[in-house]
Amino acid sequence: MSNYNPGLHILAGFSASVSSLSGMEACRQFFDDTTAKLGLVKVGDVYHRFPNGAFTAVVCLTESHVSIHTWPEHGLATFDVFLSNFNNDNTEKVKQFYAATLLHFGATEISKQEVKR
């Protein structure tokens, strides 16, 4: 299938402070702001807080999704951003969303994989 090129997916792990990894409402505001700034379209989201302050969030976009899972007890988060290219080439927006996320969380990257899928 020669035109099979859904888009770029960045899968990352990063360390950050307990307070930023527990900041679910700040993350919600950041994700919504960034989605709007990049001209992406949200079609739904889930934010769930665990008793210890950890949270998990997924934003569904017409262009695919963004997700984060935080483990403040380990000082860690995993983050994904995947935007499809069917309507536009969103490769640069994937990189921009990821860079903004590191900045928002005051994060230190532990791992990053870029998957062209």
Place this chain on the structure above:
Amino acid sequence: MSNYNPGLHILAGFSASVSSLSGMEACRQFFDDTTAKLGLVKVGDVYHRFPNGAFTAVVCLTESHVSIHTWPEHGLATFDVFLSNFNNDNTEKVKQFYAATLLHFGATEISKQEVKR
């Protein structure tokens, strides 16, 4: 960070029939059943249908997430399953969820990447 081993993430692309790629309610039932069978815990989900029958769905689990984006107009879907290992080793459950998904959609795998993240 020697113990940094959040878990296995399978990223796949597959082809399937227009009818299965448009079957959002069947997918919802399948995801819920599979989540229960594997002993996973759902904390929220989003299902969104597009005007052409395509749909996007994300299931948030305490163990991370499952997502699918379908493009019946291209005969394609992208699928992700990522389960963290912090509380249990969920590696086999990731593989089982993926195998069950191919079966549910009557799918032909186009691409699969296994990322240990």
